[in-house]
Amino acid sequence: MTRFTDRQPPPLPPSGPLDEEERALARALRGLPSATPPPELDARILGASRRAIALAPKPHPHRRGWVWGLSSAAAAVLAVGVLLKMHMQGRDAVIAPPSAAPATTQPAAAELATTPAGTNNAATADAALEQPAAADGESKATEARASRTAAETLARATQEAVKARRDGMAAANSAVPPTGRIAPPGAASGRAGPPPAALATASNAAPQPFPAAPTAAQAAPPPAAPVVTDQSTYISMPAPPPSAAAAKAESHPTPIESSPQPARAKEPEQAAHKDDTAREHVEVAGSRITRVESAPLPMLADDAQLPPTQWIERIRARVNAADREGARESLRRFAARYPDAEIPADLAPLRK
């Protein structure tokens, strides 16, 4: 056990030299009898300091590297799997039965248009998919060749497929607005629109027009069947078309952006209304409302007058009020004032 003598500590560096009177008083103060911490207290504190070191998780570079490598490999495998799946879905769309591929203007329909039954108005999608002409007899041979080399040229093929999908969407959007985000009637009428049946279906599915935002083309899923010209054929389809899975893969996480999907003509009108209601609800319940209604917070200097727990709450209030800079500064002052206080995990990112 470490024994400490009651030696006088070495003089501190001159941080504000005492004047003569202060020095005399300081001497007198040092002369006052004063107890020292008992040895058992010393032992307890020193033991705690050693335990803290022993229990602290030590950085293990080898293990960390191993975990990092494994994570990277897993992520790579996942990425390849997703790309492969996307590629295979693209191929499924190509070999889909003609009944599922009437002339459409959607991207998946552009893929379908490569089949013999396709009455093609999406030549760009054809080119992008690197599929030969639909009526060409070499199409099957090309497919077989592409299938054999798929593993080798997976990344490239997938990129091209994605590009084709985008091109197809762009082409489709130039012809018809997406069902979930219908352009205003005036805008739609100015385009080379789909047949009246498709337009009517879209209107019924999503009756509330949205402004034609520039992101609508990206946000809209690319379902193949929803915009088919033959409504009866579409409605009788038992299962979603293969491209629906691809659309799901590209679907966005928020309810707002995924809402176009339920707007398909296949689903009942109530479902569309339900989703519209949900969309409105989400938008209304957004944090922006809270931001507007929050009361102005006191000055930063006032935070320091609060006890620690209330100070932390004030910092949280600043974060909630989107005063991130104020919260950061207040937290910095808090940490300076209470150096041994634990910073709550939810506020820790502010310190970075």
Add this chain to the structure above:
Amino acid sequence: MQTEPTDEALMLAYGRGDASAFESLYGKHRAPLFRYLLRHVRQQALAEEFFQDVWSGVIRARDRYKPEARFTTWLYQIASNRLTDHWRAQQRHGTPVEDGEERAAREPDPSTPDHQLSKFEQQRQLQLALEELPPEQREVLLLRLEQELSLEEIAQVTGVGRETVKSRLRYAMDKLRARLGT
């Protein structure tokens, strides 16, 4: 000649896992810190409790320590916070009568000309004068006289402005002077 590592370097070393660095720091600051606490609370048991709390705070905060200020300032800031908590708790439960004031009232007036103060008596008077001071003035005085911190450092430790520190120190010195008859 090998220079002794600074407190800040020792604390950083402890944060990296060097237990002996903590022992060096502890050996250097244990006596002054304990004295500081004892002068405030005047009870050995309470001083020991706070002493342990302060060092536990140092141990807990070892990873977060940044040498932005002197280690001494940082250490006494933790101690000051602990004492503030104590005063706050006392206020909630009703401020007890300062026994220093009671004892001082029973003491003979040291300013009488025939009262010759021995060294022992002088120390006693100083002790009483310290006990009479309000906690915030006593804190500033002790940090200044015993730890020799600058006004800015005391302001950092106590969380008040420099001018407030200056004012508190002046009041405390005046009271001590009056008490000691100097």
